[in-house]
Amino acid sequence: MVILLMNALNSSAQIKLPNVIGNNMVLQSNQVVPIWGSASPKSTITVKFKDQEKEAKTDGKGYWKVNLSAMAPSSLPAEMLITSDKDSSLRLSNILIGEVWLCSGQSNMRYRMKSEYQKPLKTADSLELELSINEPQIRLLLTKKKIGASDIDTSGWELAEGEALSKFSAIGYFFAKNLHRKLNVPIGIICSAVNGTQIEPWTPASAYENSTLFKDKIENNIINGVEAGSLYENMIKPLAPFAIKGFLWYQGESNAMTNDTLYADKMKTLIHSWRERWENPELSFYYVTLAPFNYTRRKDKVAHTVETLPIIWEAQTAALSIPKTEMIPTSDLIDKLNDIHPPYKWEIGRRLSNVALAKQYGYSNLEFTGPRFKEMKLAGKDLVVSFSHSDGLKSSDGKAIRWLEVAGSDGVFKTANGIIKNNKLVVSSPDIVKPMQLRMGWYESAQPNLVNNAGLPVTIFRASVD
Template sequence: MKRYLTVVSLLLLCGIQSIKANVVLPAIFGNGMVLQQKENVKVWGKAKLNANVLITTSWNNKTYTVKTNASGNWKTTIATPTAGGPYSITFNDGNKITLSDILIGEVWLCSGQSNMEMPIKGFGNQPILNSNDILLDAEEPGVRLFRIEKNMSRTPVADVTNKWEHANAVTVKEFSAIGYQFARMLQQKLKVPVGIIQSAYGGTDIEAWMTKNSLTGFTDFKTPADSAKVIKNDPAVLFNAMIIPIIGYNIKGVLWYQGENNRMNPLTYAQKMAAMVKEWRTQWATNQWPFYYVQIAPNVYNDHKEEIPLLYEAQAQAMTLIPNSGMVVSVDAGSQTTIHPPNKTIISKRLAYWALAKTYGKEGIAYMGPVYKSLKITDDKVILSFDQIPTGLTAFDQKLKSFEIAGEDKVFYPADAAISGKTVVVKSESVKKPVAVRYAFKDNAVGNLYNVEGLPSAPFRTDNWDNTKP
């Protein structure tokens, strides 16, 4: 009898606690957050069962009412004004909680593997260029940071444990060098608050960031047994743990830097990128927000060297498969000693060019470098033509490098290349009857062909031969 009364008492206590429970919000909704401006932004959480939750926004003193379901879950939208703040939002189901220091502005998500994860403080013996100078200017109230801790799961994870942080030398030091600098540049140029969400994990395959549904039809990846230990490159485990908890939070766009881990299966990479982006956009149930990404940089790879150029090619192809996307080229910003190039500022800036020109409509800003269009063979010379060169080509007073030329034997030789008007003329004494040209089409080849606007050409080839053998 005594035991029965104890159990009843515990159940009653739990019931009372449930009745008195405050509104519970996901971690992404918190003090100091940035909400996307001029939108009906989604808000959700838990509260008392079958109760009304009153949501009051300080920017217009409007109150929204939403009813919880039998499980206590609720979801609604609230209208945000033009950029500004700080504001507050009050949630009341009989017990009131208030979020304060809220800014309205632009929100971006940055994701991928280690080159996106790499913080301003750098990695061991691997610096970020000018990191201390970046930290000198880090204290900016108009930039807010939300860094998701690395995690993995075979099943969907409901929430994370992180919080929004102000930008200062201490918080910025730990944040993505690319993500933070992109946000800071937008904040300076748009003159509005910017929130940046980091969800990145070094050494990871694209398959781990995809859903099992979006991987349907692909066979070139390992599917572990359900009883196997979870590892970070299992399909969908990063999507489940590091993307699902923030799905629905209104964002302006996504930045992506990943690919090195897929150098062993590059031929399906473009299609996987397209499938991943399509699924993410579907899950967000919103318009096709922009997806801007970085082509991997040159490096001396120890394995799968021949596949690296094919990955370059796949990443370039992805732009034709993914609507509202753009690729940053880093062929001139790599490193011969580390897979983590120190100059993240130039990459952030090139991502910002895409965003400012294409997303925010800033006219006059170039965002793409020369794109190979066609070739013409004249005697022992190959003449290459390009798109995206309104004012022409340049190598900034340097000799063009990393061009190769081949004849019908498919053997490539180093070539002399020179700019002639809006074309590049390529030749070699070793090839009298040229057939094909390649530019920076090796794992460690550095390129220096730019348009006059200062943006580089991506690695390319004019042939479609098997890259792994003559």
């Protein structure tokens, strides 16, 4: 088993490291890499790694930090030696240099490689097939929920194999595997996710208290019925300033269950607070669109309508206005509308990796999402809709385009027809002489068949004629 913090050379050692730093870790390449911890007050700490040697003085409380200079990727295991002029030394081993990502959210992100949920119906279970694989260049760090702790609760960095792999996030692992295949560098993936959680516990309470929108909605750290920051404090905050490339996020189901109408603003608040914690406003934040699900059949504290989920979809789309964010679709990845955990996690991981590859690793021609609404114009009795990410616009099954509705000035929606012409969608209804509004997939169970040449489905939307 990986030793959590360090290998002490004798029992009197006082140098301590945060649990995110240890044997088997991957350090982020091409960035300054902070290494920090505690030791005897007013001592001198020396960190030696590869050809670097950095020194720091501990403060009155014993805290110290050094910044390793940016390094090129390396798949050759290396050691790190940390010494003190007052305390015993620590030696960390089997360290690689590559790309590091942090994934978080609720149960769909926590969804294990050895899944306890329903198996896929359309294909073989790639999760189960992968469990016998060893990927020594992929390293995993899984945190556990422990409210009130000052550091993350973890077994430390582990190689992607055996029991460690079986317990890890399927999305996180397949994201890492696809990156590794394309980039041929080590990948470190951290998973801090908890089943059934809303967005608010993942956001520091201070972020809401300092927000003009939310400061009147939080009282005694409680907002939307839950404690703000309770998971952030123990599962996100202690990870910083460990150098990472970006964040992966799959969450929103529990907020849909509260009929949350402020989810986009809460995403903005969370993203800003995490970037602020890492002191890096450039950190990427890629997230997963919620899959279709019958929320109206749930017996939650609040009643749902068929528009409960589309409102969250719209909020997720609105969050794309936040710099350095991106989103992938999932409406084509479900088998049963009563299953809130789509089983095709390997495909979700692959789509997220394609976002990263396209946005950050030079694969600019790689399509990573489906058609997205761009603009709509009235042409006689027709609405002509343009999309981004729309090369090869088509029907996925060769049938008529589904899940279209239009309304006139009275706002009463009628089922509409759509045809693809000049790579645009032309929509009309025999019941509406002058259509002014369009909805596509505006229903909790919607699985539209409009896709691009990558086979990726359209993002759900509603729009009005200007």
